[in-house]
Amino acid sequence: MELAPLLQYLIxxxxxxxxxxxxxxxxxxxxHATTIINFAQGEMVMLGALSAISIYHxxxxxPLAFLGGVALVTLVxxxxxxxxxxxxxxxxxxxxxxxxxxxxxxxxxxxxxxxGKEAYSLPSFSGDAPFHLGTATILPQNLWVLxxxxxxxxxxxxxxxxxxxxxxxxxxxxxxxAARLVGISLGRMVQLSFALSAALGAxxxxxxxxxxxxxxxxGTMLGLKxxxxxxxxxxxxxxxxxxxxxxxxxxxxxxxGLISSGYRDAVAFFILLLVLFIRPQGLIRGGS
Amino acid sequence: MRRTVILCxxxxxxxxxxLLWVGCGPKATSEPFVVGGIFSITGPxxxxxxxxxxxxxxxxxxxxxxxxxxxxxxxxxxYDDEGDVTKxxxxxxxxxxxxxxxxxxxxxxxxxxxxxxEITQKAKLPLISCAAGLAITSPAKDxxxxxxxxxxxxxxxxxxxxxxxxxxxxxxxxxxxxxxxGVAGKExxxxxxxxxxxxxxxxxxxxEKDTDMTxxxxxxxxxxxxxxxxxxxGPAPALVAKNMKQLAMTIPLIQSHGAASKKFIELAxxxxxxxxxxxxxxxxxxxxxxxxxxxxxxxxxxxxYTAKFKTPESSFxxxxxxxxxxxxxxxxxxxxxxxxxxxxxxKIKKFVGVSGVFNMxxxxxxGLTPDAFVMVKISNGQFKFLD
Numbered sequence: 001m002e003l004a005p006l007l008q009y010l011i012x013x014x015x016x017x018x019x020x021x022x023x024x025x026x027x028x029x030x031x032h033a034t035t036i037i038n039f040a041q042g043e044m045v046m047l048g049a050l051s052a053i054s055i056y057h058x059x060x061x062x063p064l065a066f067l068g069g070v071a072l073v074t075l076v077x078x079x080x081x082x083x084x085x086x087x088x089x090x091x092x093x094x095x096x097x098x099x100x101x102x103x104x105x106x107x108x109x110x111x112x113x114x115x116g117k118e119a120y121s122l123p124s125f126s127g128d129a130p131f132h133l134g135t136a137t138i139l140p141q142n143l144w145v146l147x148x149x150x151x152x153x154x155x156x157x158x159x160x161x162x163x164x165x166x167x168x169x170x171x172x173x174x175x176x177x178a179a180r181l182v183g184i185s186l187g188r189m190v191q192l193s194f195a196l197s198a199a200l201g202a203x204x205x206x207x208x209x210x211x212x213x214x215x216x217x218x219g220t221m222l223g224l225k226x227x228x229x230x231x232x233x234x235x236x237x238x239x240x241x242x243x244x245x246x247x248x249x250x251x252x253x254x255x256x257g258l259i260s261s262g263y264r265d266a267v268a269f270f271i272l273l274l275v276l277f278i279r280p281q282g283l284i285r286g287g288s
Numbered sequence: 289m290r291r292t293v294i295l296c297x298x299x300x301x302x303x304x305x306x307l308l309w310v311g312c313g314p315k316a317t318s319e320p321f322v323v324g325g326i327f328s329i330t331g332p333x334x335x336x337x338x339x340x341x342x343x344x345x346x347x348x349x350x351x352x353x354x355x356x357x358x359x360x361x362x363x364x365x366x367y368d369d370e371g372d373v374t375k376x377x378x379x380x381x382x383x384x385x386x387x388x389x390x391x392x393x394x395x396x397x398x399x400x401x402x403x404x405x406e407i408t409q410k411a412k413l414p415l416i417s418c419a420a421g422l423a424i425t426s427p428a429k430d431x432x433x434x435x436x437x438x439x440x441x442x443x444x445x446x447x448x449x450x451x452x453x454x455x456x457x458x459x460x461x462x463x464x465x466x467x468x469x470g471v472a473g474k475e476x477x478x479x480x481x482x483x484x485x486x487x488x489x490x491x492x493x494x495x496e497k498d499t500d501m502t503x504x505x506x507x508x509x510x511x512x513x514x515x516x517x518x519x520x521x522g523p524a525p526a527l528v529a530k531n532m533k534q535l536a537m538t539i540p541l542i543q544s545h546g547a548a549s550k551k552f553i554e555l556a557x558x559x560x561x562x563x564x565x566x567x568x569x570x571x572x573x574x575x576x577x578x579x580x581x582x583x584x585x586x587x588x589x590x591x592x593y594t595a596k597f598k599t600p601e602s603s604f605x606x607x608x609x610x611x612x613x614x615x616x617x618x619x620x621x622x623x624x625x626x627x628x629x630x631x632x633x634x635k636i637k638k639f640v641g642v643s644g645v646f647n648m649x650x651x652x653x654x655g656l657t658p659d660a661f662v663m664v665k666i667s668n669g670q671f672k673f674l675d
Contacts, residue, residue: 005506008535012502117334119523121555128558130536137536211530212499213523213555221497257503261493262466 004135009257010250011133015142015211017249018149022204023226024233024241025156026197031235032160033169033193036093039100040080041201042223043107048073048202049214050111053120062125070202076107077198081191104223111216122209145207149242152200156238169193173236221265228272234282243283247271318360321624323348323615324389325366325608326379326404327418328396332496333371335522335549336396339605340418341366342597343589344393347612350592357619364612365389369400376400380407390624393611394418396604399468405434414630416615418607421472425653435633435653437610437643439568441469443658444545445476447566449484451663451674452515452542461490461513463504463528465520473519473544489513498524501531508537515539521546526555533559540564545661550600553669560669566661567671568603568643575673581640589642606642614639614646 023041030038052069056062084103085096125144130137160166171179172189180186204222205214212218229248233240248268255267275282325344327337348364356362365387367379376395383389384407391414395401398421405424408415409432417424417436425436452460462477464470474491481488490511492504505528508516516539518528525547532541541563543552548567553560569576573586589609593601614636615629622628636655639646644660663674 005510008506009503012500012506016500118551119526119555121526121557123557128533130534132536137534139534208499212527215523217497218499253500253503257507261495261504264495264498 005257007134007136009253011136011138011142013250013253014246015145015249016252017229017246018145019204019208019222019245020225020229020248021149021242021245022152022200022207023222024229024245025152025238026200026204027227027230028233028235028238028241029156029169029197029200030193031230032173033189034093034096035173036096037100037227037235038194038197039097039223039227040104040107041197041226042219042221043104043111044073044077044198044201044219045205045222045226046111046214046216046219047076047107048205049122049209049218050115050120050205050216051202052206053122053209053214054115056122062123065122066203066206069206070199073202073205074195074199077194077201078191080107080198081194085190085194086187104220108216108219115216117216119213119215121213122206124210139211141207141210145211148203148207152203153238153242160238165192225268228268231272232275232282234284237282237284240282240284318356320361320363321357321619322363322365322387322389323612324380324383324387324392324394325364326369326376326383326392326394326396326400327366327608328371328400329366329368331370331372332522333397335551335602336418336604337368337371339593339602340394340396340608341368343593343605343609344612346592346596347609347616351616357616358623360624362616362619369395371397371400373400373403376404377407380404384408384411384413389413390619390626391416391615391629393608393615397468398424398472401436405431409433412630413626414615414618414633416611416633418604418611420469422476428651428653431653433630435611435614435648437614437641437646437654438607439545439643439656439660440654441473441476441544442480443656443661444566445473445480446658447661447663448517448542448544449480449486450658451564452486453484457514458485459487459489459512460515460517461492461508461511462488463492463494463501463508463516463518465496465524466493467496467521469521469546470519477517477519494520494524494528496520496522496524499527501528502535505531505535505537509535513539515542517542517544519544519546523555526552526560529556529559529563545603548664548671549602553666553671556666560666563666564674565664565666567664568606568660569662570601570603570606570642571671572662572664572673581645582642585640586642603643610639610641610643610646613641 026041048069051072052065055068056065084099124141126140130139168184169189172186229244230241233244252264252267256264327340329337329341348362351362369376393416396418398419401417401419401424415434418438420438422440422442425431425434464474490508494501518525525543543565545566548571569582570586573583576583590601618629618632621632634648636648644656646655648655664671665674
């Protein structure tokens with residue numbers, strides 16, 4: 001086995017993995033606060049990418065497109081929680097999870113009406129000239145993805161461990177009743193978790209848009225991969241989610257390169273099944 | 289005096305009757321010609337079905353505003369199969385039983401066409417497919433009632449290989465999508481390679497919705513390939529172009545006719561520069577010499593389409609445009625009898641369409657040659673006519 005292509009597979013896998021990690025973090029945040037899985041997470045990624053592209057077409061400034069896209073999708077996340085989940089009479093997790101699945105289908109449909117079925121592109125953040133890294137090449141955009149994922153991960157850990165709001169959010173997942181007794185507003189925490197995870201999803205979408213283009217149905221598969229990553233990492237832990245994402249990305253890339261390109265998507269779900277059978281608690285045991 | 293009045297009255301009455309009868313004449317036969325259409329208007333292949341439906345409606349509207357075909361109006365009944373075989377079959381039955389269509393145009397895809405042609409063959413109903421697959425009209429002796437207007441993959445591959453041979457290239461890598469389009473393309477790429485003394489040194493596949501083809505391209509980079517041929521539709525081929533730039537690969541990239549759209553140039557951006565591909569003449573009709581008979585037809589189609597729908601024309605819509613216009617000729621000559629329509633379609637010669645010059649015959653129900661494609665190169669965000 002030559003080493004030259006391996007490094008390239010690794011780079012490609014880590015980039016995709018970082019995106020899965022960001023999406024997985026979105027799952028983890030909502031799980032932290034509510035113990036539900038938000039299957040509309042993938043659609044937030046798509047919304048992020050497409051709104052940033054639209055903003056960029058109106059006013060060609062990348063920082064503005066990035067911030068605008070994230071802000072818009074955060075709003076969508078809040079509204080989604082408010083209109084679809086909050087009014088539910090019987091808020092047991094299964095009901096809520098099924099509602100998020102419905103929400104995902106709805107959001108995708110609306111996106112199809114708004115943007116049509118075509119794909120759109122966004123320019124790279126800092127040019128398209130690849131760097132050479134030994135025998136492999138890497139794009140500035142790959143570095144952006146990896147760097148921002150690292151920053152977000154550290155920020156999240158700090159938020160959940162060090163700030164009062166972060167701790168309050170975790171408390172809601174451990175024991176909602178006790179949390180309420182000590183004066184934490186459960187509703188506000190849930191809302192915050194949806195806002196945060198929508199923002200993360202949107203960020204992920206905008207980061208990869210220059211690499212993968214933006215199209216209305218990109219969210220479903222990304223959401224599922226992010227979910228696999230979150231499960232692989234153990235749902236309760238941010239580090240676990242990131243680790244899960246990176247492992248998944250690299251495994252996919254290696255399977256495509258070394259075995260056959262047909263197995264790419266199968267790898268994620270094979271790993272998911274394997275984890276559920278062998279180590280259902282995930283690689284890193286979560287908080288709850 | 290009285291007699292004259294009665295006589296006059298009788299004459300008038302007779303004349304009136306005659307007039308009435310004459311008036312009835314065209315009325316009795318002014319029942320519309322019903323032409324069915326089955327296209328993938330929604331679903332993953334909507335980029336094919338939408339312009340096809342638009343083009344068909346556009347031609348019908350124009351014909352009817354000019355008094356119809358042989359004095360009879362043209363009624364088009366169009367259904368959406370969503371790219372689904374079962375739905376395509378259902379719509380074909382409906383067109384046959386309920387709408388009493390004299391001919392069906394479509395479906396848009398090879399696999400849906402193959403399903404529908406079983407029904408229309410049995411019912412002895414002419415079908416003009418808009419899909420690329422060679423097997424739709426070949427062998428012609430088994431496909432008596434089936435015609436098609438889209439160029440086949442075989443012609444596209446032939447054109448590409450002619451070009452590679454001229455460039456003196458010997459070794460190539462192929463990267464095909466895992467859908468029917470890619471599988472059919474791969475088959476043609478592999479079977480025609482020896483004829484042009486080309487060796488396929490790498491065969492890779494990608495999924496229609498894949499967003500990262502760097503692993504496959506990394507593998508290709510490790511071979512001796514002198515060119516990469518990518519066979520796909522939608523956004524994925526544009527990503528292949530981007531990924532090649534990412535990997536700093538400098539060997540030429542050749543795309544299939546599936547990438548011959550302005551959308552592809554937009555998506556690929558800078559990475560699209562220098563890509564070579566076969567395309568129908570519609571995409572570069574402006575650059576054709578005036579002696580090319582297709583220039584005027586393409587120009588007319590493009591002008592009318594963009595004026596009516598406010599979106600750019602596409603070669604795909606051209607398939608339905610050519611199909612209905614050929615059918616109009618056959619309808620006029622046959623008077624609407626299905627068997628005669630078929631015979632007339634088979635007799636069409638030197639019909640200048642958007643997709644090429646059609647010469648139908650009992651042996652060839654497509655009627656096109658590889659000349660229906662031209663090789664183009666993307667430069668400065670535009671298609672440039674090569675040869």
